[in-house]
Amino acid sequence: MADLLRLLLRVAEKAANVARVCRQEAPLFQLLVQEKTGDDKNKKFVQDFKTLADVVIQEMIRHDVGAQFPEMAGFIHGEESNKFENGLGECVTVTVCSTEEETAALLATVLGGDHTAASLLARAIHQDPATIAADTDGLAVPLSPSELGIWIDPIDATSQYIEGREEVLEEGRLFPSGLHCALVLIGVYLRSTGEPVMGVINQPFNYKDPAGGRWKGKHFWGVSCGSINVCSVSRPKDGPGAGLSVVLSSSEKPVVKDALTSLCGPDKLMFASGAGYKILCVIQGLADVYVLSEGSTFKWDSCAPHALLRALGGGVVDLNKCLQSSSGVQDPQIELTYHQPNTERKGAERWANHGGLVAYRDSSQLRSIIGPLKDKL
Structure with missing residues (x-):
């Protein structure tokens, strides 16, 4: 269980990095915040890039946990379906591949050939985060991953993520909205x-x-x-x-x-x-x-x-x-x-x-x- 907790802290930080990259990198940020109208509104990925960001994070967590704990692979659930229809009407299943290049190529098919955005996203997915400090060594819980x-x-x-309003948080105070x-x-x-x-x-x-x-x-x-x-x-x-x-x-x-x-x-x-x-x-x-x-x-x-x-x-x-x-x-x-x-x-x-x-x-x-x-x- 200590190993599982350490892994979840690590993949959550990877997910946080993806969320930050989508706001920090201009090609991704433009896709994230732009409103779609007319024909574009009916194309699933274009209609909702934030859904792709969600799916990418979800599939990354599913991939990393399933790799270390195969017995959990069929029991990792998320909010989003990982099937997308791109602008050409092709159905693409979003998964995390074994290499950054393969993941970028897959994402490019969803993103209508936008290789810049696909590469930025793939890099964030495959980047290892800094070690997350957590006192988990003595954690002995009588449960098996299975x-x-x-x-x-x-x-x-x-x-709130899309709107992106920035607040300076104060200790002990609830802020009603913001990033x-x-x-x-x-x-x-x-x-x-x-x-x-x-x-x-x-x-x-x-x-x-x-x-x-x-x-x-x-x-x-x-x-x-x-x-x-x-x-x-x-x-x-x-x-x-x-x-x-x-x-x-x-x-x-x-x-x-x-x-x-x-x-x-x-x-x-x-x-x-x-x-x-x-x-x-x-x-x-x-x-x-x-x-x-x-x-x-x-x-x-x-x-x-x-x-x-x-x-x-x-x-x-x-x-x-x-x-x-x-x-x-x-x-x-x-x-x-x-x-x-x-x-x-x-x-x-x-x-x-x-x-x-x-x-x-x-x-x-x-x-x-x-x-x-x-x-x-």
């Missing part, structure tokens, strides 16, 4: 039960070096398995009389906003972009709870940060199940799991968190949230 599956969200909060909301999320779950046991979060745009103008990232990780709970983030200490703080999506239902304003007060209700970033805010103690009443997140959004919260003594629950359960927050059935699709749905919707969710660090905080929402939803 028992595990992986969920990847290559670039969570894509709209820092874009995260690489890699979550590991038990195939038998679906419980999240390991998570890696990489924040590619955490800090901009004033000297070189280059972005630096930050990573977070956690392992939760039985009595073993280890996290790179210390459990935040609540100050005396701090009061409960909640982070929401700005598009949250008015009835939920009103109920939580009555509970917490208007100053303790915050809004932010990106499901992964909002859960990271709870992990870091920038907010106590994240509430979402809509089924608009997916397994790839929540798996990685869920593992970190479990390591800190918290969790992520299905809001609807929580509201309906006679056992309340003690019911083990309300926790989100990651191994089974909703067979009544199709496509990506099979993997949606349909009942909404609540991410929390402490069950007492979860309990205080559920009461006011019970009569409203």
Whole structure:
């Protein structure tokens, strides 16, 4: 498990490098931000270069993990399909090849012969990142890779990534939007039960070096398995009389906003972009709870940060199940799991968190949230 964690930290940093390169290199940046109109809009790659960036990251992680842990190869899932139709109507399956040149040639077929952009992307995919420091040596978890599956969200909060607004982050403060909301999320779950046991979060745009103008990232990780709970983030200490703080999506239902304003007060209700970033805010103690009443997140959004919260003594629950359960927050059935699709749905919707969710660090905080929402939803 220590080897797997080290590998996931490394591939998450490679993914972060790809995300940064797509914004730093002009030929890629132009493809990333330009709006398509007319006939171009109907060509899948041209319509959405950001989807190609997502797929490239996803397939790179799938390739690297499958190479070191072949027994996991069939259980590495992501948000995106890796099949593209290029401008000539050809269907191209995007994979990471054994050499940089082969990968560049493959990407050029998707990119309509744009060899410059293809080469830049291929170089980032095949570049080894600097070693990621993590104290994982003593990590002995009684699990085998053959028992595990992986969920990847290559670039969570894509709209913030594309918009690219830069914020200077301050310690202890939540910033509602900007590049820092874009995260690489890699979550590991038990195939038998679906419980999240390991998570890696990489924040590619955490800090901009004033000297070189280059972005630096930050990573977070956690392992939760039985009595073993280890996290790179210390459990935040609540100050005396701090009061409960909640982070929401700005598009949250008015009835939920009103109920939580009555509970917490208007100053303790915050809004932010990106499901992964909002859960990271709870992990870091920038907010106590994240509430979402809509089924608009997916397994790839929540798996990685869920593992970190479990390591800190918290969790992520299905809001609807929580509201309906006679056992309340003690019911083990309300926790989100990651191994089974909703067979009544199709496509990506099979993997949606349909009942909404609540991410929390402490069950007492979860309990205080559920009461006011019970009569409203």
